[in-house]
Amino acid sequence: MRAHPVRVDAVIVQAAIAGALSFSHLHDLAAAAGQDGWKAWAYPVSVDLLLVAAWRRMRRQQQAGQAAGGPRLWFLVALAASLGANVATAGLLDLDHVPAWLRVVVAGWPAVAFFGGTLLAHAPHGPETPAPPASSTTDMATQPQPAPDAVDALDRDALPAPPTTPEPALKPTAAEPVTTPAPAPVPAALPPALVDRVQALAEEYRSTTGRPADPDAVRTRLGLPPSMTASVAAHL
Template sequence: MPAYLARVDAVLVQAVIAAALSFAHLHDIAVAAGQDGWKAWAYPVSVDLLLMAAWRRLRSGTDKRSGWCWFVIALTASLGANVATAGLLDLHAVPAWLRILVAGWPAVAFLGGSLLAHSAPQQTTPEKAPERKPEELNTSAPVPPPTESATPTSPAPSAPPVPSVPAALVHHARQVAADHHARTGAPIDTTTLRARLGIPAQLAEAIAARL
């Protein structure tokens, strides 16, 4: 048998034994207090049902104050019967106050069970935002439309004209570039080409674009 099944079986057996003993003690107290027949057997059922209803209310998380109140009352009735049958009370000469408590228990149990079963749980309702009047909706200041800037924009500078390059100069520049590449292993740059040809920078850039 798996370990968890053994633990569950042990708990169930313990619960059955405890419930049977408590049931018997409550029955004995009811008989000693003058309740005989089916009435004596109904008292343990009433106490256990109230205890279970109070415990359920505590587990639900709503109105725990009421749940704790009736849980303590039912637990006191059950625990009191168990202790009273341990020899502390003469069951053949039950005091009057105990007879009164046993006789009044049905009304107490009925009240507690009704309150636990039918009381509405407390729910928090979200607060509604206050409604605004129509005249309050138009109190905001009008937003002025954006105005165009009066500052005149300066036209973008035009690119300088590309000078015309003679074909012979382009041919010579290619020879210079080939010689540079043969000596250095790298393509010629615009600065070196300008220095080798002795031409302006703008003309050198135009020739380099055609190489």
């Protein structure tokens, strides 16, 4: 395979130069404040690590929609330590005679950095993304379907009650009582599923006996009350 040429990024080069200079200034200031040997080299590492950790945690909490006041505070503390060392080594202080307050600040930095790093490590993370709800299609597929007999029973339960027409009151007359015949009951409407069932039974009866289906026989097969005979006959 052909290797891709390595391209030098100007931003990375600039960051490396700035980091090296800041690292050197922190080392010189720590050495001038009485931290000799490996301790002087550990100070710039501590400051830069706290700066990077605070920046990453601040960005993570902002992306999660959380308040980032704590990480922002420690980012400013590390930035002030790095910037202060760069300014102090620019000739404003005599590194051969470092004031006592600066020695105290340099000596107390490890405790401050340890405290800040501990708080950043134990800061709450962003909220987890909730799992998507299960599809309703799966639930419908797993639900038991009612048997055909149960469907017929449900259809019979859903049938409307046959209308009842009150008998008209007879008005007596002196000559001859007038009787008004009661109107024939209106067949009740059947559900579409029950109509299909009635027609299927009628066709079965016709193919078996060779005669038209008897409404009473069809009604009995369906388990309907006698008042539904007219409704069954209307669909035969």
